[in-house]
Amino acid sequence: MVEIKTAEELNKKYLREGMWPTIFCNGCGIGVVLEYTLWAIEELGWDMDKVVFASGIGCSSRLPGYINADGLHTTHGRAIAFATGIKAANPDLNVVIFTGDGDCSGIGGNHFIHAARRNIDLTVIMVNNFVYGMTGGQSSPTAPIGSVATTAPYGNIEHPFDICGIAKALGANYVARWPVSHPYQPIKSVKEGLQKKGFSLLEFLAPCPTAYGRRNKLGDIKKLWKWYDDNTILIEDYEKTMNYGNEKEKEEIKNKIQIGVFQDIEKSGFFEEYEKLMMMLQEKKTTGEKK
Amino acid sequence: MIEVKDDWCKGCNICIERCPVNALEESDRLNKKGIRPPQLKKNNECNDCRLCELLCPDLAISVISDKEVKKEDKKILLRPVGGTIK
């Protein structure tokens, strides 16, 4: 196997280069999520004939179209349901889902909840840009309180959906959130998520300059990207400060978005249990026949 | 050395802004869209950290390390995500 060292070589191996450059706006973070995923797959040395990408509808859901692998661009919010079908039909495949915050936590919320609850062996990579980017900037279920959208011109008054929190509560095997603005931890984390048996969720906080940044006056691309550095905090640091910090320190980080790995457990997944059940029933049948 | 796929670059300048040693600048070249892709500055400070390559949203940059050219070690000014604790 040739060792891949540069983006150029990565592109040659994994992209449908004819489809590039992408449709994403200048400064959009979605492309970075793809890049981190591809580096993670490369580091794992996965055979791309055994990987299937599925997605719903939205800017982020266009990602499978740029990768030179089998992909399923499905209907809005339903990628996880289709992916469950792929996995059921051929458990040997590694199924990776690219989805947006609207796609995954809005219209597809229930599919997400039940796939996580059943601990189905999928890797969901949710690109959270706080907005429905593709349709011009409607407020999404993950939008921060006070954020402005076409459907929230005076600021959002709804409490945002903590998608990692719910996945953790449902007992998903791997749950992590990262901003796209620093590469190393996310790539390692995607690797862990991909390898994990059972349900993995990787939430990426990705800037959307066009439909979110501009409307929320977060400045140019440079400032918008910096917003993610200034408004996120590693879960370990957050807990330390909350436990041992003084009031001022606590106040400073109180509203920051926590990032890091929130859950990393080994619970048996749906298909493992299904496999066991089938074995048990078959054994019963054969021993029953002998008698 | 860095190699830029000019026509994939959208000109976000994230590579330029985030390079820890400020080694990049806009070039004089124009690509198909009328955008100036990045280039290394004349006094090349690049330490091959590959951050620009990993952050480019359009996978337009490749960092090719010149192994022959020996460079003194430079401290990378990367800050861990989420800030530092005192």
Ligand SMILES: Cc1ncc(C[n+]2csc(CCOP(=O)(O)OP(=O)(O)O)c2C)c(N)n1
């Ligand atoms: C059933 C259905 N309802 C609504 C739409 C319109 N629609 C297309 S994309 C989208 C939102 C996508 O938002 P998100 O998943 O956050 O992705 P982003 O574009 O922000 O990456 C909506 C509502 C649709 N395509 N299908």
Ligand code: SF4
């Ligand atoms: S609208 Fe937003 S999410 Fe969609 S491509 Fe543009 S910047 Fe990215």
Ligand code: SF4
């Ligand atoms: S990060 Fe990539 S797209 Fe942005 S200016 Fe640099 S080379 Fe161009």
Ligand code: SF4
């Ligand atoms: S490899 Fe590192 S030092 Fe060199 S130009 Fe890119 S970001 Fe700057």
